[in-house]
Amino acid sequence: MYTPGTILSENSKCGHSLDLPIKGHCTPTKNCAHDCYARCGRQSFPASKKKHDFVSQYLKGNDISRLISECKPLPAVRLNGSGDLLPEHIPQIISLAKACPNTQFWGMTRKINIATQVNNQLPNLKLLVSVDASSPKSVWNYPGKLCWGPKRPNDQVPQDPRIHVIFPRHSSGRVVKGVTKDPNKDCLAVWHDIKGCHQCGKCWSW
Ligand code: SF4
Numbered sequence: 001m002y003t004p005g006t007i008l009s010e011n012s013k014c015g016h017s018l019d020l021p022i023k024g025h026c027t028p029t030k031n032c033a034h035d036c037y038a039r040c041g042r043q044s045f046p047a048s049k050k051k052h053d054f055v056s057q058y059l060k061g062n063d064i065s066r067l068i069s070e071c072k073p074l075p076a077v078r079l080n081g082s083g084d085l086l087p088e089h090i091p092q093i094i095s096l097a098k099a100c101p102n103t104q105f106w107g108m109t110r111k112i113n114i115a116t117q118v119n120n121q122l123p124n125l126k127l128l129v130s131v132d133a134s135s136p137k138s139v140w141n142y143p144g145k146l147c148w149g150p151k152r153p154n155d156q157v158p159q160d161p162r163i164h165v166i167f168p169r170h171s172s173g174r175v176v177k178g179v180t181k182d183p184n185k186d187c188l189a190v191w192h193d194i195k196g197c198h199q200c201g202k203c204w205s206w
Contacts, residue, residue, distance in 0.1 A: 004051045007058060007067045008074075009081060013189050013196045016074055017081025017107075018059075018067075019043070021052040025083040027110050030134040035150040035169050038082035052083060059089040068099045076197060076204070079107035079127065085114050093118065097125040106204035108149075112142045119144055126204045128164060145206050148185075153178030157185075165202055 008016045022028075022038055042048060058067070071077050079085065085093065097105050101124060108130045109115050115127045128147040131139050133155050148157050149167030153176065157166055166185040168175045175181075175191060187202070188194045197203070 002050060002054060004054055006070060007055060008070050008077065009048075009051070011081070014078040014081055015076060015196060015198060016071075017078035018055060019048070019052050019081045020056050020083030020085065020089075021049065022083050025056065025080075025086060027084070029110070029132055029136075031132045031150060031152065032110065032130070032134075035152075035171075037170070041172075043082045048082075056083075056086070056089070059092045060086075061092075064092050064096055064099075067096060071096060071100045071103050071105075074103050076104040076106060076201075078197070079105055080109065081107070084109055084111060085118075087114065087117070090114070090117050094121060094125065097122045100124070104201075104204050108147055108203075112139065115142065115144060126206070128203060131163075147203070151179055151186075152176075153180075157182070164206055 009019045010016055028036065038044065079093065103124060105125045108128045110130050112129060115129045118125055118127050128145050129139065129142050131146050131148055132150060133152065145164045146162045147165040147167060148163050150169035151157060151166050152169050157163065163185065165187055166182055167187050168179045168190050170176060170190050181191060189196050189200065194200055
């Protein structure tokens with residue numbers, strides 16, 4: 001049976017992440033489906049997809065001791081660095097955060113039901129709900145913290161205090177032409193103003 005060398009993945013921006021499949025997991029908006037960074041590049045390679053499938057099955061299982069060992073020494077782990085969580089993953093995500101109280105688990109989801117189940121349970125477990133210009137109106141009923149992304153050149157991001165972080169649309173490591181910078185809310189790692197999440201923490205500082 002296939003088992004990856006490590007359950008976590010690594011990248012220069014987030015550090016360590018738990019990556020999941022897009023297929024069968026994401027409920028993308030029109031803009032997200034078009035702009036998604038995980039549809040191309042390294043995340044789309046067959047080996048990556050195989051690992052994403054493994055992680056999804058692993059989180060549905062009973063024994064996450066190996067994942068706990070990987071996460072315990074780390075200051076922060078990004079949840080669903082690709083794809084999105086399923087309801088079946090939630091019990092083990094909560095168990096993981098409980099077992100690793102010194103590790104911050106953070107990320108984004110398009111699913112209000114997932115954010116509602118995960119947030120306000122543990123101080124080291126936080127998910128932002130992603131919205132964009134093509135999101136359904138119903139998403140604005142979510143009372144918790146939001147992130148806007150992808151921000152496209154013509155987007156008018158609402159002045160809504162729930163929007164905590166903005167992710168400019170980027171491609172091949174660069175913000176696409178015409179996207180303006182909000183110095184207070186934009187992810188500065190996307191602009192290459194900072195090296196990565198370890199210098200920021202905005203996504204879980206709320
Ligand atoms: S806003 Fe900060 S914490 Fe969030 S993804 Fe960007 S660098 Fe990481």
